[in-house]
Amino acid sequence: MATAVQNEPVLIAGRWQASHGTETFQALNPTTLEPLPPQYPVSTWEDCEAALAAAVDAAARLRQLPAARIAQFLDTYADLIDANMAEIAELAHQETALPIEPRLAKVEGPRTSNQLRQAAAAAREGTWAMPTIDTKLNIRSCYEPIGPVIVFGPNNFPLAFGSVSGGDFAAAIAAGNPVIGKANTSHPGTTRKLAELARQAASQTGLPEATVQLIYRTSHADGERLVSDRRTGAVGYTGSRKAGLVLKAAADKVGKPIYLELSSVNPVVMLPGALRERGEKLVDEFMTSVLMGTGQFCTNPGLVLALSGQETETFIDSVRQRMSANEPGVLLSPSVQQSLVAAVDTLVRAGAELLCGGQARQGRCAVENTLLRTSAEAFLRQPEVFQTEAFGNASLVVVADTIDQLADVLRHLEGNLTGCICSAEDGSDDPHYPALASILTQRVGRLLNDKMPTGVAVSPAMNHGGPFPATGHPGFTAVGIPASIHRFAKLTCYDGVRQGRLPWLLQDKNPTGSTWRYIDGKWTTADVDG
């Protein structure tokens, strides 16, 4: 006789409460392929409606609070994450199969709390809002909160890009907005734990209870309704291209800013001089990058471009040997496994040669490490198909006969997050660099020299973005404070507004003594008339 199952609650208006939904789902442990016990509800519109109503209220109350209080919340939340790292990493490991150490507890976890602390510092200082003052005309402007932000987190970074803990969350909160998190359904338990810590931090620092809310899943129709609701301010989405484009269409229709991170094959150009000079080192670097996290990184090097020649053959052969010798890592879910096999199949059917791997492992959530190869000529006949993203531990090498042909391949690339050119230290590749770089730069958000794309530092100078379809708008970054915060803000101008009525950042006196403001065409930390 079955025990009555208690469904997990959703977090709405500061309270863990039963969802209005009756349908449920379970997460899966990818290591064991066994479902995990908790039953998570599929929310109905009633849940969304309640969350939106509470978020509107929270948004109004957040606007009345000093930014320092929001900063305090982010710092407190970061401390709570650090203090609970063992439990968080264990939960995330069960749901994603990502290793507890170093990945979850020593890399992604600290990155997450560090990012929250950077967001806290940015909120406290206010420079992110680009306060701009024209003293002669008494016109002043700055970025302000945009309203409730809906965050859809991806499957591959349960903490650092998580819907209630990651980069979008940190940026949206730093801008002064409440967040409604839509958990990635592959790690609901991890997200639930993080939401609980966020709730606790909000309570400890006196933030509105609905500053952070959490639902786990909705119908597609309710998802579209949520992102296009009048009360929604903006949306952050990281995930599959297909689902992202559906949400984008719904949000675009009603002019809601939606920031998407969709897909990227991250081309790496291996120039012949570099391969001759340091071929084995490049194999090492590439292997680390392409297999890190079982290749499930947005910036995974899925496409390698090289010129035909012995050094390229040596590179390919070394990679193939090492890929074949390496035991494949566990993938995030059977669905990732299926998509990866399907993508490899698409590439093979298009004419790519399968050098190794390509098969799912029996009884494991894994696919053999996969290397494919094709010619530039073939690529140019079907450029779209050959840019199929094989999300996971796989990469396609495109071999061109000439530099011009390689340049032509670059010209046919879709928008990507990153592009890399490895060239010789001795200058022997330099004649080719300018033309290739000038084409590649236009197609990527970040151009790298001589290093692999998988490290995405949380730096003010980072751009984790790029032209469509890598993202929805090439002017924004999802990583890197303060720039990432702009996405969740509206520009507001105060024209002739009386001094005492101006927001703190725009009053004559520098609000912190160290806030950078653009006053009469100069960036300064001085007061107006100071």
Add this chain to the structure above:
Amino acid sequence: MATAVQNEPVLIAGRWQASHGTETFQALNPTTLEPLPPQYPVSTWEDCEAALAAAVDAAARLRQLPAARIAQFLDTYADLIDANMAEIAELAHQETALPIEPRLAKVEGPRTSNQLRQAAAAAREGTWAMPTIDTKLNIRSCYEPIGPVIVFGPNNFPLAFGSVSGGDFAAAIAAGNPVIGKANTSHPGTTRKLAELARQAASQTGLPEATVQLIYRTSHADGERLVSDRRTGAVGYTGSRKAGLVLKAAADKVGKPIYLELSSVNPVVMLPGALRERGEKLVDEFMTSVLMGTGQFCTNPGLVLALSGQETETFIDSVRQRMSANEPGVLLSPSVQQSLVAAVDTLVRAGAELLCGGQARQGRCAVENTLLRTSAEAFLRQPEVFQTEAFGNASLVVVADTIDQLADVLRHLEGNLTGCICSAEDGSDDPHYPALASILTQRVGRLLNDKMPTGVAVSPAMNHGGPFPATGHPGFTAVGIPASIHRFAKLTCYDGVRQGRLPWLLQDKNPTGSTWRYIDGKWTTADVDG
């Protein structure tokens, strides 16, 4: 026997050439209601294709030029506009009926050349690109040209917002992009003259010939194809909401940034203390603002909110008397006239009381100065209908019984470019200000105190933007350099890129000695290590 008519040429790839289109249209002189002789072609896709191909080439060549050369072009073009102001103003007057003096020759013309010179200065200095450097990680980023920009200019500012001379044009060029101008079909001759001056300036300063191109009209289908073409970088559109939303849908679908300025009723709250204190002065200011340019401004005060009471009745009656006594100005076109009459009719059918005007003038392109009135209660029953934009010399006064009801009206406003609160100098309205301002600020791009919204200064602190449907994204401004330039740029990050390969703005040495760069969290004009 009819003389064979020579159609006006389009400007493609630096040459005035016959359009591939055979269909033509003529502009109309709104003062005489007579068609003007020149026949302008409706371009077919062949024209668009040729313009796009030339623009791609120009974009690549512009990227190789120093920014100072682009600045030189903008300055030269500004000088040519000033030198040809008499002819430009005469042409624009014929096509729009806007007065030669002061409007065209003394106000809009100088604003246009001044704006181009500000764009030149911004391009030369480079601060607009927000060069950001992380010296520790050697990650550097800045904004770069986004690619060919299509600009659709509005009917109401033939020069300052014109497709080849206005704010979008100046911003797109300053960012380093070529522009394909789509003339507003109500002033093709003015736009042609301006394009000729731009072509001349490009030739004098050695810019690619296709830096500025011009077509006059396309089919709707070709317009959608143009904005969504793979080669298009971004789009600037100012015009009707309906046409704008069709272009937005096409551009959004393929992730092309499109910046729109669509419609706005620009609410003005007249608080009772202000009306008691300086009622006649407010009537003067309002009259000037609402009838300026026959009310055909994006920031025209089309909606007045006031509390019921004697001072409001006095205000309304004064405005009504003065509107009735004033001869209405000529409108931009019969189509503007028809839309205005239709909008007034919509408001009246919704229950608004017509206090004066509302009728088209027989045999003239004009509508009587129009004032309407309704109650907040009625407004709240049909908030969407009562926000119908009556583009032209018309305004609707909404009278609320209580401040709470007035606040409720504000809560039901769509996104607007501006919102204004007039309050007493003596502080008697101050108790009401915070609540009203906090609601209004969220619904507008620019909040004004005690001044009318029609002046849009070209200031770094200006925001000519606002939440949907005023524009397509609340984070961008169409007026105000340097911020307006960001719209036509992509963010590009250089990660570990060798020093000699970095763009000029990101090299260690400050490129001009005066460019502001965000280095390791501080804005500075110093060199790296400087």
